[in-house]
Amino acid sequence: MTLARPDISSAAPFDPVRVAPALSLDDVLALIRNEIQVLRVPEFISAEACRTISQGLKSTGYSDYLNAPKVGRIGMSYFETGRKPEIIEHYFATALDNLNLLRRACDPYPCPMDTFRCVMDETWGAGCTLQTLYGRKMFVGLSRCMKPGIPLKAHHDMFGRHAPDTPEAASLISQFGINIYVDVPETGGELAMWQKEISDAEFLDQRGDDYAIPLEDLPPCDYSAKPENGDLILFNARKLHAVLPGEGIDRLTISGFLGYRGDREPLTVWS
Amino acid sequence: MDTALSTEVERFEASPVPGGLPYVIHTDKYGLNSEHFKALAKGEARVIRVAAFANGPACDLISRGQTSLGFEPYINVSEVRKIGMAFYETELKPELIERYFVVAREHLNDFRKACEPFGSPLDTLRGILDEIWPAGANLQTLFGRKMFVGLSRMVEPNTTFLAHHDIFSEDAPGIEEAESLLAQFAANIYFQVPEVGGELLMWHRNMTTEEFDRRRRGKYGIAVEDMPTPDVIVKPGRGDLLIFDSRKIHAVASPHDTARIAVSFFIGYRGDDQPLTYWS
Numbered sequence: 235m236t237l238a239r240p241d242i243s244s245a246a247p248f249d250p251v252r253v254a255p256a257l258s259l260d261d262v263l264a265l266i267r268n269e270i271q272v273l274r275v276p277e278f279i280s281a282e283a284c285r286t287i288s289q290g291l292k293s294t295g296y297s298d299y300l301n302a303p304k305v306g307r308i309g310m311s312y313f314e315t316g317r318k319p320e321i322i323e324h325y326f327a328t329a330l331d332n333l334n335l336l337r338r339a340c341d342p343y344p345c346p347m348d349t350f351r352c353v354m355d356e357t358w359g360a361g362c363t364l365q366t367l368y369g370r371k372m373f374v375g376l377s378r379c380m381k382p383g384i385p386l387k388a389h390h391d392m393f394g395r396h397a398p399d400t401p402e403a404a405s406l407i408s409q410f411g412i413n414i415y416v417d418v419p420e421t422g423g424e425l426a427m428w429q430k431e432i433s434d435a436e437f438l439d440q441r442g443d444d445y446a447i448p449l450e451d452l453p454p455c456d457y458s459a460k461p462e463n464g465d466l467i468l469f470n471a472r473k474l475h476a477v478l479p480g481e482g483i484d485r486l487t488i489s490g491f492l493g494y495r496g497d498r499e500p501l502t503v504w505s
Numbered sequence: 506m507d508t509a510l511s512t513e514v515e516r517f518e519a520s521p522v523p524g525g526l527p528y529v530i531h532t533d534k535y536g537l538n539s540e541h542f543k544a545l546a547k548g549e550a551r552v553i554r555v556a557a558f559a560n561g562p563a564c565d566l567i568s569r570g571q572t573s574l575g576f577e578p579y580i581n582v583s584e585v586r587k588i589g590m591a592f593y594e595t596e597l598k599p600e601l602i603e604r605y606f607v608v609a610r611e612h613l614n615d616f617r618k619a620c621e622p623f624g625s626p627l628d629t630l631r632g633i634l635d636e637i638w639p640a641g642a643n644l645q646t647l648f649g650r651k652m653f654v655g656l657s658r659m660v661e662p663n664t665t666f667l668a669h670h671d672i673f674s675e676d677a678p679g680i681e682e683a684e685s686l687l688a689q690f691a692a693n694i695y696f697q698v699p700e701v702g703g704e705l706l707m708w709h710r711n712m713t714t715e716e717f718d719r720r721r722r723g724k725y726g727i728a729v730e731d732m733p734t735p736d737v738i739v740k741p742g743r744g745d746l747l748i749f750d751s752r753k754i755h756a757v758a759s760p761h762d763t764a765r766i767a768v769s770f771f772i773g774y775r776g777d778d779q780p781l782t783y784w785s
Contacts, residue, residue, distance in 0.1 A: 279624075280621065280622050282622045283622065330637070333632070337534075337535075341560070342560050342562060342563050343623055344623070344624035344625060344626065345632070348628045348631070348632035349624060349625070351628075352627075352628040352631050352632070355631070355644050356613055356651055361643035361644060362643075363635055363641035363642075363643060363780070364635050364641060366639075369639075371636055
């Protein structure tokens with residue numbers, strides 16, 4: 235890559251974090267074109283919805299990731315399959331049930347991921363659809379619970395690592411994280427990001443046996459976004475990112491990925 | 506007529522079509538699957554009934570929200586009141602088509618506002634359709650622009666929704682997106698239903714456009730009295746979602762006590778391996 239990139243370390247006017255009143259095509263394009271790295275849409279869901287959904291999620295109950303202890307989740311991330319056939323089978327076998335589990339937890343509110351999928355389908359010319367892999371529907375809407383004081387260590391998300399040699403992963407041009415914040419602590423819980431992208435090999439080397447890179451092994455983040463209840467945040471998931479430890483309460487989110495394959499191709503979502 | 510209709514509902518719902526399936530497939534929100542849509546597309550069923558798709562408090566809130574947004578008559582059907590604009594209303598007039606697309610996004614968000622603080626059950630349905638249908642489901646585009654989905658409609662007491670069929674290629678003749686449809690379904694989520702009346706009435710016999718145009722005598726549809734006894738009668742409950750073959754002649758019996766309020770749209774089918782699309 236020889237193109238000149240904005241140097242954010244020199245306090246240039248470039249602001250990688252944009253706050254917008256609603257999800258718009260221009261802002262999604264700005265993410266795609268690498269003009270911004272984080273798009274934050276406050277009040278994507280209402281405060282009342284957050285309260286009800288938070289209760290619903292807690293009573294549905296969180297259990298830990300198979301491969302990232304201390305991170306509770308409802309639903310399953312494809313990341314957890316670790317390319318093991320029996321776990322991949324379990325992922326697909328439970329995908330639709332998990333989508334409905336999330337809906338039940340949010341009831342009587344619609345699951346915010348449904349609203350996001352619809353708004354994206356309305357916004358993007360070629361529409362937005364649930365990702366399929368090996369001819370099967372993926373799950374989207376993973377809800378995560380971060381306990382106070384526990385960070386989500388620094389990582390980047392590369393669909394290709396988890397689904398190697400698939401046209402679905404090979405055709406991806408960009409991968410964005412989708413987070414809808416249902417209950418967040420007053421202090422902490424920021425989404426932290428690093429501007430420099432590293433190769434997946436470099437990442438795997440740096441994380442060693444851990445699921446991701448401990449924050450203390452990295453320089454301070456280059457920028458961060460402090461989410462509030464009801465926010466929607468989209469961000470470039472190929473950059474290293476982490477969640478800083480929160481204080482006081484559990485941090486509950488509903489999350490997924492958004493895949494871009496070109497301006498005339500549908501966007502896709504999955505977890 | 507309506508009292509007789511009510512007593513007939515159960516019998517009609519239980520009677521099979523020649524293929525052996527009942528006319529009405531009963532399921533729930535989480536039981537809806539692609540086979541149901543294939544059965545409708547093949548003419549093996551007429552109606553999918555999803556009981557209590559929206560819950561009671563949501564229905565009350567949404568029908569109040571819709572009412573406060575304000576219903577207005579169709580441009581070309583003064584007896585039926587709605588929020589949003591149906592493509593049918595454009596009658597392919599360029600200025601109305603332009604208006605349809607310009608206000609599409611605004612009307613999409615109007616319905617979401619009507620649902621506040623809850624949220625739109627239509628968004629849930631769109632998510633479910635995208636999941637259960639192998640090739641996914643998307644908002645229909647036309648002329649490269651996003652269509653509107655989610656027309657709120659009110660049928661007031663003592664008015665009838667005349668017998669008609671909905672065929673996209675009649676509203677958009679010669680246009681690829683409409684001509685490519687192999688089947689068209691109408692979907693309604695009911696937020697307020699009358700105690701008496703408000704049944705969906707359907708007839709099996711296909712009617713050519715020529716016959717339909719002759720029999721409607723200048724109106725948008727045919728008076729129910731001028732039709733034979735309906736072949737399928739379904740009385741929706743509050744919160745129910747009905748999805749039915751819109752190319753069959755259908756009507757709504759007059760509500761007696763309160764208005765029937767629903768959100769309605771179409772679902773287009775172009776084959777088992779093609780995405781479903783939806784629009785209003």
